[in-house]
Amino acid sequence: MDPMPQSPTTVLNWTHRLHTLGEDFYTRLPPQGLPSPVWGSRNHALLAELDWPEALFDDTGLQAFAGNVVLSGSEPVATVYSGHQFGVWAGQLGDGRALLLGEAQSNQGPQEIQLKGAGRTPYSRMGDGRAVLRSSIREYLCSEAMHGLGIPTTRALCLVGSPMPVYRERAETAAVVARVAPSFLRFGHFEHFAAGGRTDLLQQLADHAIEHHLPQALSLAPHWQGNRYAGLLDEVVQRTAHLVAQWQAAGFCHGVMNTDNMSLLGLTLDYGPFQFMDGFAPGHICNHSDTHGRYAWDEQPNVAYWNLLALGQALQPLIGDVELTRKVLKTFESHFVRAMGDAMRAKLGLIGPMATDAQREADWLLVQALLQCLAQERVDYPLFWRRLSVAMAHEDGTWHMDAPRWRDVLALWLYPQAFEAWLGRYRQRMALAQPAALGQTMLRTNPKYVLRNHLAEVAIRQAEQGDFSEVDTLLALLQSPFDEHPEHDSRAQLPPDWAAHLQLSCSS
Ligand code: AMP
Ligand code: MG
Numbered sequence: 440m441d442p443m444p445q446s447p448t449t450v451l452n453w454t455h456r457l458h459t460l461g462e463d464f465y466t467r468l469p470p471q472g473l474p475s476p477v478w479g480s481r482n483h484a485l486l487a488e489l490d491w492p493e494a495l496f497d498d499t500g501l502q503a504f505a506g507n508v509v510l511s512g513s514e515p516v517a518t519v520y521s522g523h524q525f526g527v528w529a530g531q532l533g534d535g536r537a538l539l540l541g542e543a544q545s546n547q548g549p550q551e552i553q554l555k556g557a558g559r560t561p562y563s564r565m566g567d568g569r570a571v572l573r574s575s576i577r578e579y580l581c582s583e584a585m586h587g588l589g590i591p592t593t594r595a596l597c598l599v600g601s602p603m604p605v606y607r608e609r610a611e612t613a614a615v616v617a618r619v620a621p622s623f624l625r626f627g628h629f630e631h632f633a634a635g636g637r638t639d640l641l642q643q644l645a646d647h648a649i650e651h652h653l654p655q656a657l658s659l660a661p662h663w664q665g666n667r668y669a670g671l672l673d674e675v676v677q678r679t680a681h682l683v684a685q686w687q688a689a690g691f692c693h694g695v696m697n698t699d700n701m702s703l704l705g706l707t708l709d710y711g712p713f714q715f716m717d718g719f720a721p722g723h724i725c726n727h728s729d730t731h732g733r734y735a736w737d738e739q740p741n742v743a744y745w746n747l748l749a750l751g752q753a754l755q756p757l758i759g760d761v762e763l764t765r766k767v768l769k770t771f772e773s774h775f776v777r778a779m780g781d782a783m784r785a786k787l788g789l790i791g792p793m794a795t796d797a798q799r800e801a802d803w804l805l806v807q808a809l810l811q812c813l814a815q816e817r818v819d820y821p822l823f824w825r826r827l828s829v830a831m832a833h834e835d836g837t838w839h840m841d842a843p844r845w846r847d848v849l850a851l852w853l854y855p856q857a858f859e860a861w862l863g864r865y866r867q868r869m870a871l872a873q874p875a876a877l878g879q880t881m882l883r884t885n886p887k888y889v890l891r892n893h894l895a896e897v898a899i900r901q902a903e904q905g906d907f908s909e910v911d912t913l914l915a916l917l918q919s920p921f922d923e924h925p926e927h928d929s930r931a932q933l934p935p936d937w938a939a940h941l942q943l944s945c946s947s
Contacts, residue, residue, distance in 0.1 A: 443469045446499045449511040450492045451543035456651055457551070457622075458514060458541070463640050464628075465516035470506030470538050471558025471568065473613055477501075479572070479598035479902060480579060480910045484918055485619070486596065490546035496597065504617045505599045506538075506557040513540040513552075517560035521634055522627035522699030523749055525733055528634075532627060532699050533562025536570060539623065549651075551623055552596070556615040569605045573899050574947030575614035576910055578710040580898070582618065584890040584917035585707050590685040591678070592707040593620040598910070600902070607946045612903070620706060622652045626750040627699035633753035645671060645757055652704060663767060668757040672767045676747055677774050678705025683743045684778035687736070688786060690716040690820040690889075694726040695945060696734050696742045698749045712943035715889045717934050718817035719810070727944040740779075744771050780806070785884050786824055788831060788877030789868065805864060812857045819933055823851055824885035832878030838866055886920035887931045893938035894930055 457464070481496045494500065503510045517534035524532075538560065540552045555578070556570030570578075575598055585592035596617040603613040624644075632641040649656045649671055656670035663669035682705045686693065693700070694712040702708040714725035721737040729735075734742060751764045758764050780799055783806040784790065794802070813823060830844040840849065840859065849855040869877070890913070898909035916927055 444508045446503055446508050446511045448494070448499075450494045451510065451512065453512045453514075454542045454544055454549045455514055456542055456549065457518075457539070457647075458516065460643060460647055463637075464644070465518040465539070466561045467514065467516050468538070468560060469509060469515055470554055472502075472507030473505040473557075473599065473601035473615060474603050476505035476507065476599045476601050479576070479600045479614060479907050480914060481597045482579075482583065482595060482914065485583075485594055488547065489550060489619070491543075500597075501599065504554065504597055504615060505601065506554055506615060510540060515540050515554075517562055518623075518628065519562060519631060520625055520627035520699055521631035522625070522697055523630070523746070524697040524699070525729070526745070529697075529699075530634075531562070531631065532564075534560055535563040535566050536560070536568040537623070548621060550619050550621060553618050553620075553623060554615050555618060556613060567605065569603075569613045570615065570947060571605050571607055571611040572600055572614040572902060573611060574711065575600075575616045576899050576902055577713070577895050578618070579616050580895060580910065580913055580917060581710045581713060581890055582707075583914055584920065585691075587918045587920045588685075588689055588886060590689060590691075590707060591682055591705055593618050593623070593702070595619070598907075600907075620702075620704070620708075622648075622704055623708070624648060624652070624703040625699050625708070626701040626703065626746055626753070627697075628703070629750060629753040630698060633756060638756045641753070642757055645754065648703060663763060664760075666758055666760070666763060668754050669760075669763050669767050672747075672751055672754055672758065672764065673770065675703055675705065675750060676767060676771050679743050679747060680771050680774035681705060681778045682707065683740050684775055684782050686739060687779055688782035690719065690736070692716065692723060692725040692734070692736045693739065694729070694734055694943065696739065696746060698746045701743075701746050701750075711945055711947050714892055714943065716820050717891060717938070719813040719820040719823075720817055721810070721814055725943060727942045728946075740775055743775075744768075747771055786881065787865070788828075788872075788874075788881045788884075790877075790880060802868070805861075805868060808861055808864070812861050815857065816853055818851050821886065821889040821891070822931075822933065823848070824881075825887050825931070826851065828878055828881035828885045830878070831874050831881055834874035834878060836874060838862075883921050887923065888916040888920040888927070889931075890917055891934055891938070892941050892943070893934045896938070896941060 502508045515538050519533040521531050537553045537555045538557045542549050542551045559568035579595040579598045582595035596619050599615045601613045605613045653674050655674045659673045660667045660670035692714045700709040712726040723736045724732045751768045780803050784802050826848045830848050833844040901909045
């Protein structure tokens with residue numbers, strides 16, 4: 440089937456476990472290459488983490504990641520899935536422009552490698568199978584930014600550009616991101632076989648997922664009458680609750696939380712019109728195509744739950760007990776509340792595993808009061824947390840509001856009285872703690888460098904002129920976002936006025 444040249448040497452130790460599922464789950468096909476490829480960026484840190492050979496980043500690697508040759512031993516496939524988009528059943532979707540090269544052994548266990556933008560597949564529908572440079576840079580940088588923040592995500596190994604034109608609202612150029620994850624399984628894969636009434640294939644897929652990716656399902660099963668599929672759902676519920684709590688705490692909006700963009704492993708997946716909020720606005724909608732705000736920041740936990748209901752419904756033929764499925768799904772709320780509370784408490788330096796339920800509840804009221812206060816004046820979310828952390832790290836217990844450290848925090852407000860009142864409550868809560876020591880911990884929790892829209896935009900505009908240096912600069916900063924990097928202070932400031940006019944849509 441494959442007239443395409445293979446790279447001469449085998450540099451990866453392929454495992455290809457997904458391929459054992461058989462051809463009901465995917466279509467084999469070669470990538471469609473990009474002409475005149477150039478390296479946009481190579482993620483040497485990830486390559487080292489995986490202990491994959493540098494040879495992947497040489498000239499043959501460039502041709503392989505551009506889709507012009509097939510890495511020796513790789514067996515490219517596009518998988519089939521379905522899903523709900525914007526709350527409506529969309530039927531069959533599938534890897535329309537992502538091609539799975541296969542799964543290879545690594546230092547971090549087996550990892551799948553996908554090329555995103557490597558041409559049409561049987562699942563491309565009306566699409567061209569391509570990804571534009573603009574959106575590829577955003578996915579490349581945000582994958583690594585998320586990882587730098589400690590938030591579960593698919594990773595990005597490299598970015599390849601090409602002069603090949605791709606037409607969206609305007610003429611742009613093509614690119615490929617090579618992304619890496621233990622598995623790219625989505626809720627939509629399960630919905631697909633459930634909707635088609637193929638319980639046999641659904642079970643095969645669920646057993647595969649449990650055996651290779653989510654063995655925790657087996658230890659959870661005893662809580663659910665020994666039902667391993669209820670255990671699977673429980674594990675996915677927990678991972679999703681944890682993921683969305685991390686998103687909320689980071690001020691991250693995914694933008695397109697369709698069920699086909701939800702990872703079974705609880706990873707952030709499919710970066711499109713995402714945004715890290717600048718000024719804090721709970722109802723913020725980052726996706727220009729999301730006219731009703733279904734995926735607004737403060738809706739994300741509800742949407743995650745809705746998506747889990749869709750997964751639960753898909754797994755229902757295997758679980759075989761509606762009441763049991765309902766009970767598993769209901770646990771989402773308590774997992775989310777706990778994870779969100781802990782994430783926000785950590786941002787405030789209120790750490791300590793010994794917290795009682797009463798303490799957690801009191802702390803949550805403190806968090807809510809602060810968020811209201813931030814929302815009232817749309818205070819810049821990343822800067823607020825970082826400046827609060829810096830102030831705390833320098834606080835000597837005197838809490839002098841006119842000390843420079845506090846002046847920086849107060850300067851973020853037009854009317855700082857509400858914040859000062861809140862600070863009084865925070866001080867009381869801190870009464871027995873060492874603020875400076877907590878401040879040091881907060882500096883490792885509240886990042887200095889965040890992939891704001893305007894930072895990505897500057898890197899994109901330069902890359903579109905052939906200069907990828909800003910992509911590499913941002914990559915390095917976002918991989919260690921808690922470090923000071925004082926020479927890059929300008930990239931940790933308020934957004935410029937023009938950033939307010941940036942529009943992001945599903946078009947990518
Ligand atoms: P997304 O909104 O990016 O999550 O994509 C939803 C579905 O549309 C998935 O099945 C994608 O593979 C497919 N898709 C999106 N863009 C393209 C494109 N340019 N060419 C082919 N398929 C696409
Ligand atoms: Mg998608």
